[in-house]
Amino acid sequence: MSEPTSDIAIARRASKRPITEIAARLAIPAEAVIPYGRDKAKIDVGFLRGLADRPSGRLILVTAINPTPAGEGKTTTTVGLGDGLNAIGKRAAICLREPSLGPCFGQKGGAAGGGHAQVVPMEDINLHFTGDFHAITTAHNLLAAMIDNHLHWGNALGLDPRRIVWRRVVDMNDRALRDIVQSLGGPANGLPRESGFDITVASEIMAIVCLAADLEDLEARLGRIVVGYRPDKSRVYARDLKADGAMAVLLKDAMLPNLVQTLENNPAFVHGGPFANIAHGCNSVVATRAALRLADYVVTEAGFGADLGAEKFFDIKCRQAGLTPDATVIVATVRALKMNGGVAKADLGREDVAAVARGAVNLQRHIGNCQSFGVPVIVAINHFGTDTDAEIAAVRAAAEEAGVEAVLCRHWAQGSAGILELAEKVAALADGGTARFKPIYADETSxxxxxxxxxxxxxxxxxxxxxxxxxxxxxxxxxxxxxxxxxxxxxxxxxxxxxxxxxxxxxxxxxxxxxxxxxxxxxxxxxxxGDILTMPGLPRHPAAEAIRLNEEGLVEGLF
The missing domain is CATH 3.10.410.10 (Formyltetrahydrofolate synthetase, domain 3)
Known part of the structure; x- marks a missing residue:
């Protein structure tokens, strides 16, 4: 039998271990594991509270150059690096975001890694998983329902229906819902007004779940949500509608971090999923803090390129949570740099060293930006089969010119064996004590x-x-x-x-x-x-067209 090459085929051949065994690798006792089936679980809140006084491990951020249709592989590299660190004898954990159904069925596809560097169960993680996104969607729409109900029963708070800013959400790309007129059909159906939908990952509640320290902080943050304005422009909050308590109840389980495993049976927390172009693009603070107390090295990612994900990781997540990152890995591919150098996607298979050199200005800018936060940087060259030695050398030279090292990584094809050099160098970088992290602006700046x-x-x-x-x-x-x-x-x-x-x-x-x-x-x-949208649309040929169940009842077409 030939070796499977699709992500889903590779994931399906995984030899998964019971989730309690994965938890035990981080010294999480069985009684603190809340199983969701055999291969995924949440971690009990009582156990999480008991971690507060433990020392913190090293925090490693994986970010990337600006995304292109050629592919960069940030999540794949995050998973591969976590496997690589474990392979060289380090106790490491991975922290990722949960994928959104919108991109899964749209253009981007899933977000569980790729090749031999994936987290599993891949189908579950990319689809309904443990129901966190459904809980966030429901809590968000409960607040929306309570706003319209308040208007219907007399509007005691004096909300101006023209100035309600809380829209509804759905975890799907659906351009038809961006702008709507609601509550038609007469007085029994409420007060007609203009509104719309955002995608769930753009919901402020998604961001709150990912930034809240605990359940108490969660409820306080929910109460501070601004739902709209009165005619005099004074704000009305969710707590004014007495919605914060019920929303917190809906989110109680969603606040618990999800534990899964990589293809090599290493622990991975996959929790929360705010978009990085319209939100802050990082996994939950709860999961990151837990991982830092349970592992010596924690590898996490931030969405899209470093201009969005890394900047928000440093300036928002680390600032709010008091995190101090120890190293930054910037992922780049020869193919993507060639696109930045002016090569069309159809021509990426041909060697073009000059285009790599031209496109490397994108990588060099991201290097300088990340260094400005006081965190040491290393570049991971995510290898593709069409890369030539001369093109790889051009990437190395560009990184060296920017003052950092670039390491070739073959984790997609080889798993941890293909990323051992990067793992060794990242561990040394994180242990070197050279990080002097500082956000790029002060709180008191306007x-x-x-x-x-x-x-x-x-x-x-x-x-x-x-x-x-x-x-x-x-x-x-x-x-x-x-x-x-x-x-x-x-x-x-x-x-x-x-x-x-x-x-x-x-x-x-x-x-x-x-x-x-x-x-x-x-x-x-x-x-x-610019033209950024909080509700994406589907492409001409969405990924959903190729997703189906086969004759064995297994998912096909998910990537």
Whole structure:
């Protein structure tokens, strides 16, 4: 029998161990494991509370260059590095986000790694998993229902129906729901008004679940959600509707981190899943803190390229949770760098060293950006079969020119055996004590100043523009005591600019902020730039067209 090459075929051949055995590798006792079947589980809240006084392991962030259709492999490298660290005798755990059904059935596909560097059960993780996203969707829509119910029964809080900002969510790409008129059909159906849907991973509740320290913090954050405004522009909060308690009840189990395993039976926490282009793009603080108390090395990722995921990991997640990262791995591929150098996707199989060198400016900018946070950097070259020695040498040279080392990794094809060199060097980097982590702006910097800092220091743009209404909104946030919050930049993931077609490292662009939103529960201010959408649409040929059950009842077409 030939070796399977599709991700799902490789995952299906995995020799999985009972989840209690995986937990035992991290000294999690059986009584603290809440099984969801044989191969996935949640960890009991009482056990998690008992970890608070334990020393913390080393935190390693895996990020990447800007994503391209050629593929980068950030999640695959995160899983591979975790396996590699365990293979060299380190006690390591992995922390990933949960995939969203929208991209799974849309264009991106799943997010459980690939090849011989995956977390399993791959089908479950990419589909309904332990129901966390369903709980978040339900809690979000409960609040929406309570808002409309409040309007229906007299609107004692004086909400202005034109200024309700809390929309509904669904975990699917559906452009038809972006803007809707609701409550038609007469008085019994409520007050007609304009509204819309976002995708669940853009929900503020998703961000809250991923940033809350515990259940008490969760409920407090839920209460701080701004649902809308009165005619005098004063805010109405979820706690004013008495919705926070019921929402917390719905999210009680979703707050518990999920434990699964890699193909090599190493522990992986997969928990939470905010998008990185419209939210903060990191797995939960609860899972990360637990992993740091249970393992000596924790490998986590942040969504999309380092201009979005890494910046938000450092400036939002680490700031709020008090985390101090020890090393950063930037993933790049020869293929993606060639695309950044102007090569069409159809021509990526041909050697083009000059294009690699041209496109490497994207990698070099991400290296400099990550170094500006005071965290040491190393580059992982995720190997493809079409890469040539000369092209790989060009990537190494570009990294060396930027002051860091690039290591060739073959974990997709070989699992941990293909990433041992990177594992050794990452462990040494994390143990070296050279990290001097510091966010790139201070809490007391103005909100506009924070936006300008990200645009100029991370995106390397020349200026920020905004409509007068946006500037007034930022000033009102500051007057009301929210000026200390970090900013969450919502922009395209494909470019440093707001134009997804501008690859490489543009530096003459102006970033226009067209809208700002106060996410008081999550604890940040969202700045929406360019044409970014909070409800994606499906492509002309969505991945769902190829997903089906075979004659044995097994899932096919999921990737």
């Amino acid at each position: 909100l506009l100043g924070k936006i300008e800092t990200v645009v100029k220091d991370i995106y390397h743009g020349v200026a920020v523009t905004a409509e007068p209404a946006v500037l007034r909104e930022l000033e009102s946030f500051e007057r009301d005591g929210y000026g200390h919050l970090p900013v969450c930049m919502a922009k395209t993931q494909y470019s440093f600019s707001t134009d997804p077609g501008r690859l490489g490292a543009p530096s003459d662009h102006v970033v226009h902020v067209r809208q700002v939103r106060l996410a008081a529960g999550a604890g940040y201010v969202v700045a929406i730039c």
